Amino acid sequence: MANPKVHVRKGDLVQVITGKDAGKKGKIIEVIPAKNRVVVEKVNIVKRHSKPSKTNPQGGIIEKEAPIDASNVMIFCPKCDRPVRSGHKFLENGDKARICRKCGDVLDKDK
Known part of the structure; x- marks a missing residue:
């Protein structure tokens, strides 16, 4: 099965429109097209308990x-x-660029 397309890319500035973090803005850190999910910085923070290891000798709770x-x-x-x-x-x-539907401004910074 082919990966579905996601309307955002890594590095885009986005705003969360629904959920517990609605209204928060942040940059996209990672896009997971197979699951249609994105990771946004400082949004949907979870706590993970980690055992002490070589990389993290202290262990503890990581956000x-x-x-x-x-x-x-x-x-x-x-x-x-x-x-x-x-x-x-x-x-x-001749380049194809993403534009804002409201004002017509180019959203791709590299174009």
Whole structure:
């Protein structure tokens, strides 16, 4: 089975729109297309108990980000200053870029 497409990429600034962390903004750390999930920094923090090991000799309780469903986040447009839907557009140089549906600004920083 092919991996489904996810509407966000690693490094995108997103805002959580539903769930316990609704309204929080953060960058995407990891995208898991097979499960349609994303990991956003400082969102959905969980506590994990770890035994002492060579990498962590102290052990203890570690707080880390857990994945959330990709449908619960929207790309944040810095120009509109709000979460927006994204579209695609071909630029003058022939590159395909993601654009803000509200203001038409290019969301891809490298384009």
